[in-house]
Amino acid sequence: MRRACKHLFLLLSFTTLCACGQDMADPGGMAFALVADGTPEAVGLLKFLNTGSTTFEILDDEVPLDRRAAQNLIDHRNGPDGVFNTSDDDLFDSVLEVDEIAYVGETALERLLHYACLDGWVPEGSDLLGTYDGVTFSAAEADAVLVFVNAAGEAELDYDLGLDRRAVSSIIEARPVRSVEQLSQLYYVGKTALSKLKEHCTVASGAEVGLISDLDRTVIPPHDDVLPAEPYAGVAALYNELEYRNLGRPGDMYYVTARGPDRLEGIPEWLDINGLPQGPIETGGTEFWEARAEKVRDISKILDAHPDQTFILFGDSNHVDPEVFRDIIDLYPGRIEAALVHLVNNANPDRLVGLHPFDNYARAAAILYGQGILTESVARGVMMAAKYDGLDITVSGIEDLIAAHRP
Secondary structure, rough: OOOOOHHHHHHHOOOOOOOOOOOOHHHHHHHHHHHOOOHHHHHHHHHHHOOOOOOHHHHHHOOOOOOOHHHHHHHHOOOOOOOOOOOOOOOOOOOHHHHHHHHHOOHHHHHHHHHHHOOOOOOOOEEEEEEEEOEEEEEHHHHHHHHHHOOHHHHHHHOOOOOOOOHHHHHHHHHOOHHHHHHHOOOOOOHHHHHHHHHHHHOOOOOEEEEOOOEEOOEEEOOOOOOOOOOOOOHHHHHHHHHOOOOOOOEEEEEOOOEEEEEEEEHHHHHOOOOOOOEEEEEEOOOOOOHHHHHHHHHHHHHHHHOOOOEEEEOOOOOOOHHHHHHHHHHHOOOOEEEEEEEOOOOOHHHHHHOOEEHHHHHHHHHHOOOOOHHHHHHHHHHHHHHHHOOOOHHHHHHHHHHHHHH
């Protein structure tokens, strides 16, 4: 089964996209510039190439690569005797080693990464990422630590966390730190520092935020009888980030739709194939369904079942979502962190008072950054994922969005 990959979408929320000075029109250039050794992407990519089930045919036909690149990768891995799992095998130890293979360039690396991610090789969530200086990290724990060390102030690292001052200096000088592997190699960052960072980020994660989303015109673009091939650009990246943020685990995603049960056929599978988080789907009635009242009841049922949790709402301007969201905000004061409305028509501004309208999911990420729900680096990563998905936005346009919403 194809597997969605949060890390591919976010590319570890890299903060150096603009600093690298690359033309990001080619997604291959993006992949090469951003896949640092020790990241979930790199770990998954190397594991995929170093396993015997990865054959020339898979690299040539399914990834797909130039035949010469595919053969050269297999030849390198299998060693002089051409047979895998013998004493002369030369497994890949780094992304740079892969890149140095003849006919493997930026586009090939991007295709390899994309395939490895969809095929489930890239660790995510609670999957084991690796052990560094005796400290084991899941992919989610590594994400949380990296967000923290790249954003924390010197006093927070030194006095609050109690790291050795020399470790603090090493971290600050190395920013942006792209992987726990890189972090573990910094001067005076060893087992004690890594343990403190992991414990701090685990304790600081707090309660998970729930996500309630409409389906049609919020996630699923307009279509006839057949579901479209893909969702809106960037929506999978954003929803996955919200589902898994703060070391989150699956289970906080809910869909509420006006579709009747008879019109749900294929929807869960479509969501899974396209990398949207799984969750229960509250449907409309088949007869005499009162959209606004029924949707308020469906969302209220979710909030009532989780009284200690706050939520983010996503809908669109096509039907009654703005009115529903305003009703919910009034009924549940302090429980809604943000209510975002996808603009799919010329909605009357009066309908959107107190809500956050957006025209694409790059802007939605910027709004959540401005609200303090996403960090700057994560928001930028979602925007790059939307660009990768086909959204017409430039890197400079992304930076303009960030600047416009910077708190």
